[in-house]
Amino acid sequence: MTEDQSDQAGAGSPPGTGALAGIRVVDLSRQAPGPYCSMLLADFGADVVLVEPPGGSTRGRETNSYWELERDPEVSGYAALRRNKRSISLDLKDPAEREIMDRLVDRADVLIEGFRPGVAERLGVDARRCRERNPGLVYCSITGYGQDGPLAQAAGHDLNYLALSGMLETMADPTGRPVPPLNLLADFAGGGLMAAYAIMVALLHRERTGVGQEIDLAMLDGAFSLLSHAASLHFARGADLQARRFFLSGQLxxxxxxxxxxGSWYAVGALEPWFYERLLQLTGRPDLGNGHAEPELVDHVRRHLEAWFAARTAAEVDAVLGDADVCVTRVRSFAEGMALAERRGVLVRTPDGVSQIGVAARLSATPGSVRSRPPSIDEHRAEIVAELSTRLPGVARRRVR
Known part of the structure; x- marks a missing residue:
């Protein structure tokens, strides 16, 4: 287990010397895209303060084991998204605690929220009010369908955004039934990753002009952006992108x-002619075509490859194709994938001994790091209130239990 990306500090340790050191982020978001976005910023040194409701964001955990697993700040996937951050719990309906929130906004460079349109305004933390207090603020809203339009108030999750974008149709099984993927595409890539990118662009603009701005990021639009290449083929050639009808979705x-x-599965990605020709040679049928599979030979090639793999164990397949450089890879289990992440130094251990995926991009001068464990809810109240120089009797002493 590598510790190269961890400095072995406790929860909420001071921001490191990453490229974003000194950038202050207030994160009001609850669902995965927002916390993932702020995690990416925190990994490179940003000081991220989680503003959490009294009792934390554990809605329903008393009656539903799913919520217990997914929302407990000490366990589950959400723990990784909380690393390198500090936590304060605020009741935004309490005037004294609203003052703390206002002071956080006053000193922030970035605010991230993931409420449905209108909720932030009711809570008094909408873009207009926050940017009136702090014109340099970069205010990022992550929603399913954007701040306006007929879908703005609609509920949704990753699967719904993929369905509306047309992306889910490309993931159907042989019966035509769309297969729900892990919530990586719209939530994490089209949502959290896209938001982090937009925030960095906005911060660069502010550095040049001194002016902040609002970011309206719809995860549906993020899914559309991920379809840029596929959409261009659709518009230019009328390409049918449904599963097994497009060359990148199983047609070839x-x-x-x-x-x-x-029973082992192999992913074959021999798209280029030289890989394809070599694959046919190694599997004993160089006569089935030169270069890409000719239309009349597609079924013959597929049947040949199905039969060739089905007649050999994984060890036998690896003996022929393992080092052949023909873009053939055995499909690993998730556990095997994590073992590879460890060997590559991407898997890190937090200061409290929890394994997590670390920082993917390796910067030579300002690398990211996992500096601190995920905080418990309201863990840094006294510290944050002291930094804000807020003198409200009893506020710093009260902790959410």
Whole structure:
């Protein structure tokens, strides 16, 4: 287990010397895209303060084991998204605690929220009010469908955004039934990652002009952005992008998956002619085509590859194709993938001994790091209130339990 990305500090340690050191982020978001966005910023040194409701964001955990697993700040996937951050719990309906929130806004460089349109305004933390207090603030709203339009108030999750964007249709099984993927595409890539990118662009603009701005990021639009290449093919050629009808979604036999005799699956990505020709040579059928599979040979090639893999164990497949440089890879289990992440130094151990995926991008001068464990709810109240020089009797002493 690598510790290269961890400085072994406690929860909420001071921001490091990353490229974003000195950038102050207030994170009001609850669902995964917002916390992932602020995690990316925190990993590179930003001082991220989680503003959490009294009792934390554990809605329903008393009656539903799913929520217990997914929302407890000490466990689950959400723990990783809380690392390198500090936490304060505020009741925004309490005037004294609203003053703390206002002071956080006054000193912030970035504010992230993920409420449905209108909720932030009712809580008094909407973009107009916050930017009146702090014109240099970069205010980022992450929603499913944007701040306006007929879908603005609609509920949704990653699967719904993929369905509306047309992306889910490209993930159907052989019966045509769309298969729900992990919530990585709209939530994390189209939402959190896209938001972090937009925030960095806005901060660069502010550095040049001194002026902040609002970011309206709809995860549906983030999903559309991820479809940029596929959409261009659709518009230019009328390409049918449904599963198994497009060359990158299983239409071609040299870009598909095949099962070995002992049940292992292999991903074959021999798209380029030289990879394809070499694959056919190694599997004993160089006569099936030169370069890309010719239309009349597609079915023949697929049947050949299906039979070739099905007749061999994984060990036998690896003996022939493992080092052949033809873009053939055995499909690993998730546990095997994590073992590879560890060997690559991407898996890190937090100061309290929890394994997490670390920082992907390796910067030579200002690398990111995992500096602190995920905080418990309201853990840094006294520290944050002291920094804000707020003199409200009893506020710093009260802690959410």
């Amino acid at each position: 036999p040299q870009y598909d998956s095949y099962r070995s005799a002992d």
